[in-house]
Amino acid sequence: MGVDEQEFRDFFAGEYWRLRQVGFLLTGDWVEADELTQDAMARTYAAWARIRQRDRAPAYARRILVNRYRSLARRARVEARHRLATRPEDRYEPDLSGDSQLLWEALRQLPARQRSAVVLRFYLDLPEAEVARLLGASPGTVKSWTHRGLARLRVRLGSQYPDKPLQRRGEARP
Amino acid sequence: MTIEEQVRRMLVEAVEAQPTPSSAPFEGTVRRHRRRRQRVAAAAVTALLLAAAIAVAGIGPRGTRPTLVPVAPAVPPVPPGWKTFQNRVYNLRFAYPPDWVVGRDGLVAVPRDLAGPGGSKPSTAGPFAVTLGLSNDHYRFVIQNGTQVTQGRLAGGRAFIRWSEVSSGVRSTTYNIDWGRYCIGRGSQYCGSHAIIAAIQAANPALLSRYGPAAERIIGTLAPIHPTQASTGDPSRPACRPDQWRPVLAAPTKFAFDRPRWVIGGDVEYLGGPACHLQVRLRLTVERADGTAVPVPGTPSELTLAADLPEDGGRSRQIMRTATMWFWGWDNWCKQPLSQARVRVTADGGASTTRPLPPRSAQDPHIPCRPDAPWAITPLR
Numbered sequence: 001m002g003v004d005e006q007e008f009r010d011f012f013a014g015e016y017w018r019l020r021q022v023g024f025l026l027t028g029d030w031v032e033a034d035e036l037t038q039d040a041m042a043r044t045y046a047a048w049a050r051i052r053q054r055d056r057a058p059a060y061a062r063r064i065l066v067n068r069y070r071s072l073a074r075r076a077r078v079e080a081r082h083r084l085a086t087r088p089e090d091r092y093e094p095d096l097s098g099d100s101q102l103l104w105e106a107l108r109q110l111p112a113r114q115r116s117a118v119v120l121r122f123y124l125d126l127p128e129a130e131v132a133r134l135l136g137a138s139p140g141t142v143k144s145w146t147h148r149g150l151a152r153l154r155v156r157l158g159s160q161y162p163d164k165p166l167q168r169r170g171e172a173r174p
Numbered sequence: 175m176t177i178e179e180q181v182r183r184m185l186v187e188a189v190e191a192q193p194t195p196s197s198a199p200f201e202g203t204v205r206r207h208r209r210r211r212q213r214v215a216a217a218a219v220t221a222l223l224l225a226a227a228i229a230v231a232g233i234g235p236r237g238t239r240p241t242l243v244p245v246a247p248a249v250p251p252v253p254p255g256w257k258t259f260q261n262r263v264y265n266l267r268f269a270y271p272p273d274w275v276v277g278r279d280g281l282v283a284v285p286r287d288l289a290g291p292g293g294s295k296p297s298t299a300g301p302f303a304v305t306l307g308l309s310n311d312h313y314r315f316v317i318q319n320g321t322q323v324t325q326g327r328l329a330g331g332r333a334f335i336r337w338s339e340v341s342s343g344v345r346s347t348t349y350n351i352d353w354g355r356y357c358i359g360r361g362s363q364y365c366g367s368h369a370i371i372a373a374i375q376a377a378n379p380a381l382l383s384r385y386g387p388a389a390e391r392i393i394g395t396l397a398p399i400h401p402t403q404a405s406t407g408d409p410s411r412p413a414c415r416p417d418q419w420r421p422v423l424a425a426p427t428k429f430a431f432d433r434p435r436w437v438i439g440g441d442v443e444y445l446g447g448p449a450c451h452l453q454v455r456l457r458l459t460v461e462r463a464d465g466t467a468v469p470v471p472g473t474p475s476e477l478t479l480a481a482d483l484p485e486d487g488g489r490s491r492q493i494m495r496t497a498t499m500w501f502w503g504w505d506n507w508c509k510q511p512l513s514q515a516r517v518r519v520t521a522d523g524g525a526s527t528t529r530p531l532p533p534r535s536a537q538d539p540h541i542p543c544r545p546d547a548p549w550a551i552t553p554l555r
Binding site (some may be wrong): 038039044093103118122127153 | 178180
């Protein structure tokens with residue numbers, strides 16, 4: 001085993017599970033999360049020799065995963081729903097209750113960009129600038145997506161958060 | 175707790191119990207990397223050979239499209255002059271008019287004049303398309319979304335459910351077609367119920383009016399290449415005993431996306447014993463905490479299931495996307511004035527399961543109850 005491959009193994013061991021969790025939070029499906037994660041890791045492996053700054057490798061893999069997810073989401077919903085990789089026995093719903101269950105259902109209904117922004121900001125705790133780089137948007141746009149995403153999640157929880165009312169025009173306030 | 179903290183907590187909880195991947199992650203990644211490299215190499219070789227063939231024979235690439243396979247007249251009959259396409263992986267064939275083109279291995283069919291220069295780019299992103307996909311779910315699974323569907327059968331006898339929607343300005347009519355039970359790929363990797371998802375997508379009503387009838391006829395010609403088993407199982411098996419299964423309500427509480435409807439969904443949990451065929455009637459009732467009945471319009475409501483165990487049965491309170499799943503819709507449920515009430519689902523043999531009514535706060539405020547709409551429970555089929 002060469003030095004590069006051992007390095008990649010170390011990187012893989014450190015990043016794979018976290019990346020897979022992000023894949024699940026984006027897609028809501030562990031089978032799709034596995035697909036996205038393996039694809040992102042395989043592409044990172046292919047580019048390993050070119051990634052000179054190893055500390056940028058996690059961001060590289062994350063960017064591939066997010067881009068692949070966005071490609072999936074851009075396709076017609078019908079087509080995206082019915083890929084061969086989805087096996088009935090692998091379907092999974094997280095065991096949530098109360099507000100977390102409501103938030104999870106609301107998260108699944110967010111548009112792909114808002115959902116990506118919310119997951120990257122609040123699960124990976126990435127700064128807005130990094131999320132913007134991953135999503136290929138300006139920090140201001142990411143701020144807007146995050147704000148809108150949170151507003152929709154807040155609405156789902158009813159009137160528990162009256163201090164931050166929904167600002168979007170045309171939508172009913174809780 | 176702020177909404178940000180609440181979201182952080184939910185995200186962590188959602189991935190807390192992640193299931194084991196279906197294959198070893200690192201080895202899978204390396205295999206995938208090698209396959210990608212082989213595919214790139216194969217594509218380069220194919221492109222070179224194709225270019226050489228074109229140069230030698232002087233034929234255009236559209237004349238050599240390898241996926242168009244001439245077949246004998248399909249069932250249902252193909253209109254005269256139509257071309258036929260078949261996809262062996264998806265086990266399907268269909269016919270399309272001569273002035274349409276298909277692309278992406280038959281996953282999209284588009285009128286030639288809307289498919290780019292010379293019909294070279296049929297795309298799902300265009301103003302009009304018929305898209306096709308294969309699902310490993312039973313064709314009725316989409317009902318869990320509370321979608322209002324209509325039922326029907328293709329000319330070849332395949333059952334389908336159909337619904338229409340407008341999303342982001344795109345009008346679509348989708349057919350989920352029962353494609354039966356079979357295995358895809360080597361071994362038994364993708365065995366079970368499958369559905370073909372055929373959707374007609376139009377950017378505006380004029381396109382729908384112009385191309386919609388031909389699109390409907392294309393979908394009407396869909397047929398499997400090889401016969402498949404019924405998705406409702408094998409009735410020649412011994413009947414399942416009552417101790418081999420029980421009805422279970424699904425763990426998550428679901429609501430329709432587009433109407434104030436609580437989707438009461440569940441499945442059949444397989445408890446053990448020899449392979450068998452299940453044919454059962456389920457009955458839904460509403461009751462108070464002391465068990466006295468609440469006369470909700472539409473109740474008691476019944477539906478029947480037919481499926482094989484253990485193949486179709488669930489292992490937990492998850493809906494398994496097979497013929498054992500069942501759904502009722504409670505329209506305008508959030509108007510209900512009851513407290514401490516619950517629904518009960520009872521099987522023929524007496525086994526039952528209950529679920530309290532969700533709190534009214536669970537209703538999405540974007541979809542409020544309709545004051546004048548009826549309050550009723552109906553089976554979703």
